[in-house]
Amino acid sequence: MPDGGFSVEQVRQLDDWQEKRMSRVNLAVIAALLVAIGPKAIGDNAGVDYPLGYRTWQHVKSMIIQPGHPLEDPFGGIHHVYANSKAMSGLNNGQYEDGAVFVFDLLGYADSEKVIVETDRKRIDVMQYDRKQFSETGGWGYDTFVGDSTTERLDQDVVVGCYACHTGAEASSYVFSQYRP
Amino acid sequence: MPDGGFSVEQVRQLDDWQEKRMSRVNLAVIAALLVAIGPKAIGDNAGVDYPLGYRTWQHVKSMIIQPGHPLEDPFGGIHHVYANSKAMSGLNNGQYEDGAVFVFDLLGYADSEKVIVETDRKRIDVMQYDRKQFSETGGWGYDTFVGDSTTERLDQDVVVGCYACHTGAEASSYVFSQYRP
Numbered sequence: 001m002p003d004g005g006f007s008v009e010q011v012r013q014l015d016d017w018q019e020k021r022m023s024r025v026n027l028a029v030i031a032a033l034l035v036a037i038g039p040k041a042i043g044d045n046a047g048v049d050y051p052l053g054y055r056t057w058q059h060v061k062s063m064i065i066q067p068g069h070p071l072e073d074p075f076g077g078i079h080h081v082y083a084n085s086k087a088m089s090g091l092n093n094g095q096y097e098d099g100a101v102f103v104f105d106l107l108g109y110a111d112s113e114k115v116i117v118e119t120d121r122k123r124i125d126v127m128q129y130d131r132k133q134f135s136e137t138g139g140w141g142y143d144t145f146v147g148d149s150t151t152e153r154l155d156q157d158v159v160v161g162c163y164a165c166h167t168g169a170e171a172s173s174y175v176f177s178q179y180r181p
Numbered sequence: 182m183p184d185g186g187f188s189v190e191q192v193r194q195l196d197d198w199q200e201k202r203m204s205r206v207n208l209a210v211i212a213a214l215l216v217a218i219g220p221k222a223i224g225d226n227a228g229v230d231y232p233l234g235y236r237t238w239q240h241v242k243s244m245i246i247q248p249g250h251p252l253e254d255p256f257g258g259i260h261h262v263y264a265n266s267k268a269m270s271g272l273n274n275g276q277y278e279d280g281a282v283f284v285f286d287l288l289g290y291a292d293s294e295k296v297i298v299e300t301d302r303k304r305i306d307v308m309q310y311d312r313k314q315f316s317e318t319g320g321w322g323y324d325t326f327v328g329d330s331t332t333e334r335l336d337q338d339v340v341v342g343c344y345a346c347h348t349g350a351e352a353s354s355y356v357f358s359q360y361r362p
Binding site for chain 1: 239240298
């Protein structure tokens with residue numbers, strides 16, 4: 001669990017509490033609390049490293065998410081998934097070891113004159129495996145780096161924004177991608 | 182120059198000759214000549230190796246060519262370009278050394294419900310650099326492997342089908358791709 005963060009169970013309890021009480025509590029009090037504990041206290045992404053050199057890693061597969069798709073915001077674009085060697089081992093044998101990293105590399109695209117070409121990078125999403133450090137989120141830490149930045153992280157709740165969706169792939173160790181030979 | 186083949190100059194002369202004479206010569210004679218010299222004698226692809234392990238090489242860039250594009254036949258689909266380390270060096274410094282190899286990996290795609298996913302491999306096209314062996318075609322040998330086969334080569338005239346088009350990129354050593362960071 002990240003320093004100062006809540007456990008997944010606590011977040012779920014918070015969600016329940018919010019559903020039941022939201023109509024009755026003073027939103028200003030919640031806002032004040034959130035400011036007090038900091039914007040990243042829930043679903044903190046502390047500990048996920050920028051995946052230096054990931055463009056030299058194994059290209060796993062690619063996909064385009066078009067306007068109108070339910071995941072258009074925030075995943076619209078052409079994305080490529082890259083895996084470091086430990087992540088590739090995990091893809092092959094279903095077992096991940098600490099240090100496995102996947103990168104979801106999201107680029108814009110231009111669709112013109114019957115050809116689709118890649119444009120600028122929108123973001124990269126990183127999954128980094130460490131069973132102790134990220135034990136609260138299935139062993140995977142999640143984070144997003146904005147555009148081409150190696151330091152600017154998206155201010156988000158990664159439990160809600162990443163882990164919650166990846167639980168849908170729990171049977172494959174929270175990894176959606178399959179290697180395209 | 183491949184054994185038994187024509188030089189590029191000879192092919193150009195042949196083209197000129199064909200333009201001037203085609204209406205007057207007996208097509209059956211040409212057909213008989215082509216059978217006599219073998220289907221791969223012009224633009225032979227001898228010497229280009231299957232690029233074993235290319236899926237682990239550097240992913241350079243990707244593109245989709247859609248139905249209706251002038252290059253739809255034969256390049257319609259989603260393609261990824263991969264480079265081995267020597268080809269990457271060449272992309273970076275503009276100088277290619279023997280052994281540099283690019284692979285144009287062409288897959289079909291399915292476009293449905295606002296998402297485009299990769300389907301089966303259609304072919305891979307290979308550019309392999311050897312300044313002596315392929316001196317007649319700018320130092321690059323060209324070949325195509327059909328589907329997922331590592332041995333089935335497309336029966337084609339690579340001078341017409343590959344080199345002729347790549348002369349448009351002569352200023353960048355016959356390489357169209359630029360590395361997408």
